[in-house]
Amino acid sequence: MAVIGECTTNGNTITGNFRTLTVSLKARLNSIERTSLDAPDFRITAGPGVEIGAGWSQVSGDGEPYIWIWASLSTARSRFRMLP
Template structure:
């Protein structure tokens, strides 16, 4: 597991940055208009308003809410799947990546 981003929540959106060895992008996670039940709850945009991901609201077995995140871009060799969870510090959220089984 690795923390690849840190965010704060403001008016229903999350702002922060995604940082890996190959990505360093100021990022906003904004609520999306849902066209159907399978549509994402959030759209993920870079600072220049380019969409490069989506997120869905989930609830853990312990009852904690989190966002299931998928980041994708033609420059990526494969999509990045991560989880946005509230950190120990109130109002701060960490984007945590872990390799999927079989990858």
């Protein structure tokens, strides 16, 4: 899977720069309290009041934790995995 961004953590907040062929942006993954088993662990924002997606904490078959992200970038929807 292609790497489209780099992130850093600060407490419960993850920030990073993401770049695709059509989009380049700074985003923040804000940890939220889950309201159900299917609810996301993170809300992804690209500025004040601009929510672009959500993230779910996952564990790979090798036991490595990662964040599975669904984001709407421009007119195309993107899904990707992010390693912590």
